[in-house]
Amino acid sequence: MNKLCTPLLTIPLLLAGCLGMPKGVEPIDNFELDRYLGKWHEIARLDHSFERGLERVTAEYSVREDGGVRVVNRGFSTKKNAWDEAEGKAYFVEDESLGYLKVSFFGPFYGSYVIFELEESGYEYAFISGPDTSYLWLLAREPSVDQQVMDHFLARAEALGFDLDELIIVNQQSD
Numbered sequence: 001m002n003k004l005c006t007p008l009l010t011i012p013l014l015l016a017g018c019l020g021m022p023k024g025v026e027p028i029d030n031f032e033l034d035r036y037l038g039k040w041h042e043i044a045r046l047d048h049s050f051e052r053g054l055e056r057v058t059a060e061y062s063v064r065e066d067g068g069v070r071v072v073n074r075g076f077s078t079k080k081n082a083w084d085e086a087e088g089k090a091y092f093v094e095d096e097s098l099g100y101l102k103v104s105f106f107g108p109f110y111g112s113y114v115i116f117e118l119e120e121s122g123y124e125y126a127f128i129s130g131p132d133t134s135y136l137w138l139l140a141r142e143p144s145v146d147q148q149v150m151d152h153f154l155a156r157a158e159a160l161g162f163d164l165d166e167l168i169i170v171n172q173q174s175d
Contacts, residue, residue, distance in 0.1 A: 018111045019093060019102055022133045024160045025116045027100035033069070035123045036115075037061045040139040042075075042170045043125075044153065046162065048135070050086070050105075053079050055171040059139065064089060071103060111135075117156065125149055127156060136162045143172035 021027070042057035051057065054075030062070045069090040077084050088105035090113060092098070099115030112135075117127035125145055128137040138145070138153045145153075158164055 018109070018131050020131045021100075021112055021114045021116075022129055022131075022160060022162075025114055025129045027098045027114050027116060028118050029098055031097050031099040031115065031118070032123075033063075033096065036118075036126075037063065037069075038141075040126070040141060041143045041172055042137060043140050043143075043145055043150070043172070044136075044138040044167055044169050046134060046136045046166050047168055051075065053077055054084060056143075056174065057170055057172075061090075067091075069101065071105075073105075116160075117153075119149075125153075127153055129160075129162075133160070133162045136167070 039058055039060045042059065045051060045057075051073075054077055057073065057075035060072045060074070062072075064070045071088040071090055072085065073088070074083060074085045076082075086105050088103055090101045090103040093100045093102050093112075099118060101113040101115075102110035103113045104110045112129070112131040114129040115126050116129055119125045123141070125138065125140040128139060129135060136157055138150070140149075154164060154167075157167075
């Protein structure tokens with residue numbers, strides 16, 4: 001095999017690896033995108049360079065013309081004393097009734113967005129995973145959640161093997 005073919009063959013494998021999910025994490029079923037659309041506040045997350053130092057983080061979801069989901073993440077950088085914003089796109093990986101999407105902020109590269117718990121009556125909070133246990137978020141419609149929700153999130157995440165020593169509780173208060 002020539003040197004050019006090897007990288008070309010490994011790219012699909014790498015991209016497919018980004019669309020997996022951690023062992024034990026299962027996407028919710030009976031997902032309704034229309035109810036999920038709108039603004040969410042990031043309550044807790046595992047740290048990553050693309051969100052490092054951001055406070056008052058929100059994610060807003062709307063339908064794209066191509067049927068996908070427009071994703072706008074926004075957070076306040078205390079270091080820059082300015083707002084950072086990133087726009088991405090998401091598409092269902094399987095059936096639209098499963099809370100399992102692929103999201104991209106960087107061209108053709110997609111990562112898993114797995115909703116593994118979602119408050120059913122009003123879609124008030126959601127537990128989200130990425131392709132492995134280094135990606136975890138708690139999102140809510142309001143800038144804070146009841147302690148009972150937080151305790152449940154922590155217990156569920158710990159049982160699934162997420163490293164909660166690295167968990168950041170996001171400051172949602174403006175100065």
